[in-house]
Amino acid sequence: MSLFHVTRESDIPLVGCLYFGVVDRGSNLLQIRPSCGCNLSCPFCSVDAGPSSRSRVTDYQVDLDYLMEAVREIAPFKEPGVECHIDSPGEPMLYPDIVELVGRLKGIGEVSVVSMQSNGTRLDEEMIRSLEEAGLDRINLSMHALDPELAAYLAGRPGFDVQGLIETAENIAKSRIDLLIAPVYIPGINDQEIPKLIDFAIRSGAGKRWPPLGIQKFEHYRLGRSPRGVRAENWWHFYNRSMPQWEKEFSLPLRLKAQDFEIEKRPMIPTVFKRNEKTKVEIRAPGWVEGEQLGVAKNRVVSVVDCPKKEGSVRVKIVSNKHNIYVAVPA
Incomplete structure (x- = not known):
């Protein structure tokens, strides 16, 4: 797999592509995608990322100065109260300038929240402190099981250190960074682990400002990976049967709404091409x-x-x- 550096000199815009740049879905949340590589090979990955990928041939990495130019241009269009969510079709912590990116995003006047998705494998104590000092507000931490064998299987990496990930979650919760545990529920695979993860999120101190959990529904994707024999739930079943049983057990709202994160509709960057054009x-x-x-x-x-x-x-x-x-x- 080759690595392509997206720079100002490459003359490649930072809007229009799912793989890198800035994604605006018509709200006050901007997805910031500085890179798209991954160090895990989760068997349920929606984009077939990681070392065991059979479809991806190129990874992208955006020059920090160039990325900041794009965000500074778009943020004023969205008006104050913007959340910049650093994510990736992979692992954002692989981006070499991640700490500086957080700090510079926090320095934009219209930006009130900087959050990040991560699988936690590169979040040691020193890195957590650095991100805390840079002003990171929340980490959505991908944790799909606490059982060591199942956690290793769901990470696609033998010997995956789930105890280390547990300690990472606890260290985030102790910092000024808010912690949100974000498991993917895969029917027939980690059913028994979801209640354990909910209990862990509560005990660890997750959710100081935002909800402590964001349980995601497994989906089949054309270019993604799916564990053998797994069938995705439909949305009705997920919201009306699976989630309510856990809400009742833990007396905790789990069906999240945009308002839980102060996300609201805002004008979107104008579309420049029509379908079929x-x-x-x-x-x-x-x-x-x-x-x-x-x-x-x-x-x-x-x-x-x-x-x-x-x-x-x-x-x-x-x-x-x-x-x-x-x-x-x-x-």
């Missing part, structure tokens, strides 16, 4: 998966599936433009 893009980078290339037009990235060229101009048809993330096919 035909346009010409300039190929600037290899795609995330084989056969894909990243093109540029109208200061947006366009992911071109089954692209016939690796350089030059390509005429394409936009097939998806949701949330300013553009996917196209050759026209």
Whole structure:
């Protein structure tokens, strides 16, 4: 797998792509994606990330100064009260400038909250202190089981240190950084672990300002991985049967709402391409998966599936433009 550095000189915009840059889904929360590599190979990964990936051919890493230019340009458009959530189709802590990124995001006037998703494997005590000093407000920590054998299986890494992850969670909770435990519920795999994780979140002191848990529903994705024999629950069952039984057992609200995080609708960055619109893009980078290339037009990235060229101009048809993330096919 190759690593592509996205810099100002690369002339690749930081809006339009799911893999890196800034994602605006029409609220006061901006997803900040500085990189997309991962050090785990979870068997339920929605994007087939990590060392055992069979589909990904390129990772991306964005230059810090270039990323900050984009955030500073977009944040005023969203008005004060912005949350910058550092996430990734991988592990954000692999980004080498993560601490400085947190500090610089906190320095933007419109930004009131900086949060981050992490699998916790690189969050030792020193790093937690550094992130705390930089002003990080919350870590959404991916913990899917407390049983050592099951935790190792769900991390896709033999010998995975779940005790170390437990200590990491406790250290976060002791710091000024808020802790949110974020397990993925996989029916038939970690059913017995979810109550243990809820109990652990309560005992560890998670949820000082925000909810202590954010239980996620397992989904099947075209390019993702799925444990053998697992069928995803439908949303009705998840919200009306699985979650209520745990809420009753622990007397704790688990069905989260946007208001729990002070997330509200805000105007979205204007969409520059309509669905089915035909346009010409300039190929600037290899795609995330084989056969894909990243093109540029109208200061947006366009992911071109089954692209016939690796350089030059390509005429394409936009097939998806949701949330300013553009996917196209050759026209």
